Each structure stands twice: as structure tokens, then as C-alpha cells.
Amino acid sequence: xxxxxxxxxxxxxxxxxxxxxxxAFGVGNEEPRPVVWAGRRAWHCGDVLVRPVPDNAVAxxxxxxxxxxxxxxxxxxxxxxxxxxxxxxAGWAACRFVSGTIEPRHDAVLEVAGxxxxxxxxxxxxxxxDGRDDLLTRSAAAAFGERRLVLDPATGGELFxxxxxxxxxxxxxxxxxxxxxxxxxxxxxDGTPALIELTPSWRPKAWAAAxxxxxxxxxxxxxxxxxxxxxxxxxWPQMLLRGLLHRLALHAQxxxxxxxxxxxxxxxxxxxxxxx
Numbered sequence: 452x453x454x455x456x457x458x459x460x461x462x463x464x465x466x467x468x469x470x471x472x473x474x475a476f477g478v479g480n481e482e483p484r485p486v487v488w489a490g491r492r493a494w495h496c497g498d499v500l501v502r503p504v505p506d507n508a509v510a511x512x513x514x515x516x517x518x519x520x521x522x523x524x525x526x527x528x529x530x531x532x533x534x535x536x537x538x539x540x541a542g543w544a545a546c547r548f549v550s551g552t553i554e555p556r557h558d559a560v561l562e563v564a565g566x567x568x569x570x571x572x573x574x575x576x577x578x579x580x581d582g583r584d585d586l587l588t589r590s591a592a593a594a595f596g597e598r599r600l601v602l603d604p605a606t607g608g609e610l611f612x613x614x615x616x617x618x619x620x621x622x623x624x625x626x627x628x629x630x631x632x633x634x635x636x637x638x639x640x641d642g643t644p645a646l647i648e649l650t651p652s653w654r655p656k657a658w659a660a661a662x663x664x665x666x667x668x669x670x671x672x673x674x675x676x677x678x679x680x681x682x683x684x685x686x687w688p689q690m691l692l693r694g695l696l697h698r699l700a701l702h703a704q705x706x707x708x709x710x711x712x713x714x715x716x717x718x719x720x721x722x723x724x725x726x727x
Contacts, residue, residue, distance in 0.1 A: 460708035514538035526645035551637030593698035607703030661694030669715030
């Protein structure tokens with residue numbers, strides 16, 4: 452089993468896994484170890500991971516779906532209910548530990564996206580998406596021309612404004628997709644992928660694949676050929692454009708964004724522009 456890096460106690464200062472949460476998820480007698488799991492804070496309790504969640508509604512929806520989802524050749528971090536049947540207790544969720552690390556296997560992540568979105572194609576549109584106004588939702592809406600945002604020109608807004616006019620109408624139907632797969636797929640020592648969570652978005656599946664490609668090119672060290680290797684995706688140039696606009700809008704709103712972190716997206720823009 453691939454090791455999980457254990458955090459020193461000081462790294463989790465101010466974060467305490469409450470005893471009542473441990474008891475609720477059936478690990479009250481296990482010694483909790485603070486760990487980093489796919490870049491996320493968590494507590495390793497036996498074969499269970501208990502972690503704080505930023506959004507209770509999304510975490511509960513994700514758990515309900517992952518509890519019954521089956522995806523070919525994909526391990527899933529199966530969620531665990533609390534003793535009273537809840538998926539989230541006081542802002543904490545639990546799942547079975549799955550081994551692996553985030554690796555730059557970008558084409559393999561795109562293969563996972565195809566299999567995952569085939570499995571989620573029949574899911575209804577999540578009601579929790581109604582009226583949402585978080586950073587990811589705003590950025591996707593701006594990318595698809597559904598919403599106008601005031602974006603910082605220096606951290607992506609100027610590039611967004613220059614690329615947005617190249618949008619043309621698309622025909623692809625939306626479905627439940629995971630828009631954040633770049634950092635949510637682990638690989639074990641045998642290269643078998645695992646999905647640690649499911650973040651819902653209601654967009655075309657090719658767009659979710661395009662976001663992976665944008666992330667891989669901007670920050671993952673992917674080679675330029677990834678654009679052509681996945682060019683059989685429906686309406687690929689327009690999906691790449693919307694994936695890039697999504698990341699530009701997000702970057703321009705992010706409090707930690709800088710000109711330095713924009714460089715990767717500028718690279719993607721140079722590669723995508725000739726395809727439009």
C-alpha cells in the first residue's frame with residue numbers, strides 16, 4: 452500500500468479531529484494520524500480517512516453518488532456513513548482509504564474522465580447547483596458566456612477578454628461531470644487509478660476533458676501533443692476555448708493569483724489560439 456505522508460502536529464495546528472466525529476464514523480478507538488492525502492488535510496484512522504469538507508452539501512451529494520457508482524477500471528474512495536446515517540458530521544466526512552499518489556499521467560486521467568462520465572451520464576442535474584455562486588460556478592458560467600464578470604486584467608482578465616470573442620455556439624448536451632479531475636485521481640504502484648471525490652458540474656463531458664488538458668499544459672508539464680491526441684472529443688476547439696476561459700476567469704478571481712502563476716495559462720492560450 453502506497454505510503455501516505457504524515458504531517459507533523461504543527462502542520463495541523465488549530466485543526467482537531469473531534470472525538471464525537473471519530474465515534475460517529477466508527478473509529479473512536481483508532482489512533483488518528485494527521486496526513487496529506489492528494490494534497491488535502493485528513494486524519495488516517497485505521498483503513499478510514501476522516502477529513503474536513505469545505506461544502507457540506509457537495510460532500511453529501513458526492514458521497515451519495517459514490518456509494519453506488521461503478522466505473523470500469525477505476526477504484527473509488529467509498530464513503531462511510533455515520534452511526535445515524537449521515538454522510539457529513541459537523542463539517543467532516545469519511546471514506547475508505549485508497550492508496551496512490553497524484554502523478555503526471557495526464558492521458559490516463561483523460562481516460563478516467565471518459566469512463567467516469569459514461570457512468571455519470573444518466574444522473575439527474577443536482578439540485579444543489581441551483582443558485583450556487585462559488586468561484587468554480589462563476590468561472591464556468593463566464594466561460595460559457597452566461598455571466599459577465601469583472602476580472603483583474605493583470606491576472607487573466609485581459610487574456611479572457613481577448614479570447615472570449617472566439618466562442619461560437621455549441622451543440623453538446625450537458626450532463627453531470629467532474630470539473631476538477633486534474634488533482635482528484637491517484638495512481639497506485641501498478642498504475643491503477645483511483646478517484647477520491649466527485650465534484651458536480653452540469654456541462655458537456657468534452658468540456659471536463661478540456662479542463663484536464665488545460666491544467667496539464669499549464670501546470671502539469673504535459674507535452675503539446677496532448678491537444679491532438681484527444682482531438683476526437685466533440686467540438687474540441689470550442690471546448691478547449693471554454694476550458695481555458697474557465698481557468699482564466701478562476702485565476703483572475705483567485706486571491707493567490709499572480710503574474711507568475713498566469714504564465715502557464717498564457718502558454719495554453721498560445722497553443723489553443725491557432726485551433727480556433
